[in-house]
Amino acid sequence: MKLTFRHYVLLYLLQKCNGDRSVNAIFHILQGKRSSQTIQDVKWYGVTPFFSMLTNWRASSFEKEANALKGHYFTENSRKQASLTTKGEEVVTAFLSKYEWPHYFQGFKHGQAAPVFWKRLALFVQCLSFSIHNERSFLPVFDDVSVQQWLKQRWPKSKAEKKAAASQLHNELYNVLKNVPQRDAVLFTNRLSGYQCTGQTLHQAAYRLHLGEDESAFRFQAVLHDLIEHAKTTIYLSQCAAGLTQKQVLTETARKTRMYLMKGMDIDQIAKARRLKRSTIEDHVVELASEEPSFAIHSYVPVSLQSDIMKAAETTGTFRLKVIKEHLEWHNIAADYFAIRLTLAYFGGSHKHARRLPV
Amino acid sequence: MLEDYLFKYFGYTSFKENQKSIIQAVLNQQDVFAMLATGSGKSLCYQLPAFINEGLTVVVSPLLALMENQVQELKQKGLKQVAAYNSFLSFQEKNWIMQHLDSYKILYISPESIQQENVCEALAKQQISLFAVDEAHCISQWGHEFRTDYLQLGKVRRALGSPPCLALTASAPPEVRDDILYQLECVRPVLFCDSIDRTNISIEAASVPTTEEKKTTLLNYVKSMPMPGMVYVSSRKKAEQLTRLMTDRLDVSAFYYHGGMTQEDRNLIQQQFLQGEVDVICCTNAFGMGINKPNIRFVIHYDYPKDLESYIQEMGRAGRDGQRSTSIILRTENDLFLPRHLIEKEFPAEEELSAVLTWWKEKSRQWDLTFLIQQCGLEEVHARFIYYYFKKWQETETASQDVDIEEVKTYLLEIIHKRKTWKYRKLRQIEQWLWSDDSCRRERLLHAFGEKQKQRLKQCCDVCGISPLRQEKGHADQAAGERTWQERLASLLHP
Numbered sequence: 042m043k044l045t046f047r048h049y050v051l052l053y054l055l056q057k058c059n060g061d062r063s064v065n066a067i068f069h070i071l072q073g074k075r076s077s078q079t080i081q082d083v084k085w086y087g088v089t090p091f092f093s094m095l096t097n098w099r100a101s102s103f104e105k106e107a108n109a110l111k112g113h114y115f116t117e118n119s120r121k122q123a124s125l126t127t128k129g130e131e132v133v134t135a136f137l138s139k140y141e142w143p144h145y146f147q148g149f150k151h152g153q154a155a156p157v158f159w160k161r162l163a164l165f166v167q168c169l170s171f172s173i174h175n176e177r178s179f180l181p182v183f184d185d186v187s188v189q190q191w192l193k194q195r196w197p198k199s200k201a202e203k204k205a206a207a208s209q210l211h212n213e214l215y216n217v218l219k220n221v222p223q224r225d226a227v228l229f230t231n232r233l234s235g236y237q238c239t240g241q242t243l244h245q246a247a248y249r250l251h252l253g254e255d256e257s258a259f260r261f262q263a264v265l266h267d268l269i270e271h272a273k274t275t276i277y278l279s280q281c282a283a284g285l286t287q288k289q290v291l292t293e294t295a296r297k298t299r300m301y302l303m304k305g306m307d308i309d310q311i312a313k314a315r316r317l318k319r320s321t322i323e324d325h326v327v328e329l330a331s332e333e334p335s336f337a338i339h340s341y342v343p344v345s346l347q348s349d350i351m352k353a354a355e356t357t358g359t360f361r362l363k364v365i366k367e368h369l370e371w372h373n374i375a376a377d378y379f380a381i382r383l384t385l386a387y388f389g390g391s392h393k394h395a396r397r398l399p400v
Numbered sequence: 401m402l403e404d405y406l407f408k409y410f411g412y413t414s415f416k417e418n419q420k421s422i423i424q425a426v427l428n429q430q431d432v433f434a435m436l437a438t439g440s441g442k443s444l445c446y447q448l449p450a451f452i453n454e455g456l457t458v459v460v461s462p463l464l465a466l467m468e469n470q471v472q473e474l475k476q477k478g479l480k481q482v483a484a485y486n487s488f489l490s491f492q493e494k495n496w497i498m499q500h501l502d503s504y505k506i507l508y509i510s511p512e513s514i515q516q517e518n519v520c521e522a523l524a525k526q527q528i529s530l531f532a533v534d535e536a537h538c539i540s541q542w543g544h545e546f547r548t549d550y551l552q553l554g555k556v557r558r559a560l561g562s563p564p565c566l567a568l569t570a571s572a573p574p575e576v577r578d579d580i581l582y583q584l585e586c587v588r589p590v591l592f593c594d595s596i597d598r599t600n601i602s603i604e605a606a607s608v609p610t611t612e613e614k615k616t617t618l619l620n621y622v623k624s625m626p627m628p629g630m631v632y633v634s635s636r637k638k639a640e641q642l643t644r645l646m647t648d649r650l651d652v653s654a655f656y657y658h659g660g661m662t663q664e665d666r667n668l669i670q671q672q673f674l675q676g677e678v679d680v681i682c683c684t685n686a687f688g689m690g691i692n693k694p695n696i697r698f699v700i701h702y703d704y705p706k707d708l709e710s711y712i713q714e715m716g717r718a719g720r721d722g723q724r725s726t727s728i729i730l731r732t733e734n735d736l737f738l739p740r741h742l743i744e745k746e747f748p749a750e751e752e753l754s755a756v757l758t759w760w761k762e763k764s765r766q767w768d769l770t771f772l773i774q775q776c777g778l779e780e781v782h783a784r785f786i787y788y789y790f791k792k793w794q795e796t797e798t799a800s801q802d803v804d805i806e807e808v809k810t811y812l813l814e815i816i817h818k819r820k821t822w823k824y825r826k827l828r829q830i831e832q833w834l835w836s837d838d839s840c841r842r843e844r845l846l847h848a849f850g851e852k853q854k855q856r857l858k859q860c861c862d863v864c865g866i867s868p869l870r871q872e873k874g875h876a877d878q879a880a881g882e883r884t885w886q887e888r889l890a891s892l893l894h895p
Contacts, residue, residue: 160664166892166893169893170893173895174895178473180670182671183664186488187490207894207895208894211890211892211894214889215889226885230885234668237675238888239668239671240668241668242669
């Protein structure tokens with residue numbers, strides 16, 4: 042079996058997950074599924090950059106390829122959980138030792154914003170380019186009314202303003218691109234359209250650079266993430282990113298649950314009011330524990346239990362709930378799954394660095 | 401003088417061939433049917449009357465991109481009282497247009513939108529000076545891009561007070577023309593028809609022994625031919641495969657184009673082709689509508705189209721500049737299966753019909769497209785078909801409130817049968833034309849469209865004998881890709 046980029050990424054993520062997770066969990070990470078489970082997975086296992094990394098991977102072919110990896114003894118399963126074999130560990134290590142990762146990529150933070158950011162940026166560059174070369178008729182790269190409206194609102198009026206904007210945008214792009222691997226800069230600029238040079242499709246750009254399609258798609262996204270990350274200190278890149286980066290991390294349904302919680306209802310009451318299962322509401326609360334800076338965890342899990350749970354996770358070296366629960370029981374500590382999930386989510390989530398364990 | 405208006409609004413000093421007579425007929429409030437070659441100024445035929453007349457001209461147009469282009473072009477000319485109304489606008493944008501109808505001279509609208517009650521009502525309150533239908537062959541049940549929404553346009557026209565009607569198309573054989581006029585309820589229409597004969601395009605059918613050898617034949621043709629050119633194929637996959645083949649084996653830059661690509665990619669490829677950055681486009685019939693590239697030298701049909709109308713349209717993309725060009729169709733005996741398969745796939749199967757109808761009745765669901773597409777998982781074309789003809793059945797006399805599924809099914813199957821029979825007939829027509837070598841291919845093509853050949857051509861067709869079209873100058877400049885990224889970025893954004 043000839044391993045390609047996507048296989049290495051899958052193997053790498055399985056490795057990061059310590060044999061705790063199924064291959065499907067990895068698929069959800071790569072697809073960028075915004076469910077509380079997947080969001081927590083990327084945080085617990087420290088793989089937030091990989092969130093929504095390979096969105097073009099179809100479910101059907103994923104299953105086939107994951108099975109092939111198992112069939113060729115790169116991975117093995119114990120029940121549903123998948124882990125690497127020695128052979129798998131070896132190829133991942135070899136891959137990592139020579140693979141030059143992009144300068145920056147952060148799928149969890151910027152993956153959602155990147156597609157619209159690109160549409161705005163590409164259209165902006167194209168329109169400026171034709172306009173400063175006094176050419177008015179061309180085919181816009183994007184027909185989306187919303188993107189065109191966005192541009193209309195910021196379109197510079199006078200010739201001088203257009204020239205100034207083009208020059209400024211040039212410098213903003215240049216300053217980021219000069220710091221990324223050269224091939225990534227080529228990949229990115231080749232995709233931009235303008236006067237007398239039409240952008241290439243991703244497929245064409247990949248072909249010219251002898252890159253596979255997954256890898257070129259990934260590296261192209263990485264440049265976008267880099268641009269978004271640097272947008273704060275710019276004029277036009279920040280306009281392209283405006284309103285996209287502050288997207289809610291919470292799923293909509295979890296936000297609804299939060300509203301009920303703030304009204305003072307408890308989980309059972311909310312489940313009844315929303316006609317949902319208790320376990321569903323629990324999922325939402327776990328999500329809130331992970332994402333909400335002001336989440337009051339002590340009102341669900343006593344402080345001493347929190348610290349017991351985290352110690353158990355550390356000792357057992359896993360985030361698997363069953364293992365942690367059994368470990369705690371062994372020490373005569375009673376904890377239900379909900380308490381464990383909440384605690385792991387809370388300390389593994391956005392509070393990871395902001396807070397210390399209250400030991 | 402009409403020319404004064406022409407200059408005032410559009411800055412031109414004279415009309416092209418038929419334009420003036422058509423515009424005069426339109427201004428005389430007559431119903432007009434005009435079949436004009438693409439690039440001969442079709443749109444001016446309603447645009448100029450729109451600005452001369454009192455009231456609003458409604459233009460029904462099937463293609464979003466076409467609408468947007470035309471609106472943009474008019475606005476660039478300073479003619480700003482125009483708008484395009486379609487389902488892609490936001491709620492607010494739609495409302496704004498509907499509330500300001502009296503400030504427009506031309507409203508472009510999709511056939512789907514114009515049937516919405518509120519839209520139709522708002523329009524009915526306006527004085528409609530002209531009801532124009534672009535790409536009118538889509539109206540005909542026998543046209544090659546049949547869309548059920550179009551079949552309601554007669555009714556819509558009546559609701560708008562039966563304003564004068566102008567039907568425009570690039571290709572319609574007599575039976576399609578008659579159907580259009582019938583559907584639009586035209587009264588004593590005036591007809592204008594350009595000849596479909598493209599005298600600067602030679603026509604050639606090339607026999608290939610096996611499907612596999614088609615590839616070699618294609619490569620040989622493309623290698624020897626002047627650029628740019630197009631290759632039409634019947635499937636997305638084939639478009640991609642043949643592109644790879646040409647790129648690997650030949651010194652040309654080729655790329656594919658089909659409906660399965662993202663809008664961004666399609667726009668990029670189209671623009672690259674227009675700019676001369678790509679030599680050969682290998683495409684399905686998704687490519688073409690509204691594209692005007694004057695210097696295409698060859699159109700190769702790797703697979704032959706499903707009827708002669710499609711052929712005329714597709715080969716007609718060559719040689720718009722009047723220079724010598726060629727159309728080549730590859731034929732092998734094994735080709736017979738695929739087009740038949742495609743026809744079968746266009747219609748829902750009998751079991752599918754039964755299942756959908758039964759389910760619908762049992763659950764007593766709303767009869768709408770959402771149900772058919774999302775609940776039943778039908779392909780969109782099938783869903784539209786079933787949806788439309790079910791509604792039509794309800795209008796028939798025998799239909800009762802309590803829907804008899806068997807009866808509906810029989811009705812639908814009969815229609816499917818009728819339409820399939822027609823399609824097979826059209827297919828056999830092009831196959832006969834393609835496979836028979838005993839008399840002039842061009843003459844037989846013209847005959848199918850009710851025309852006669854006016855002059856003998858030097859480069860006519862493979863039966864009459866033609867000298868091959870040879871390459872004179874080099875291929876597209878690929879050096880552009882060799883620049884550094886810094887140079888590329890600078891050339892984009894520095895004047």
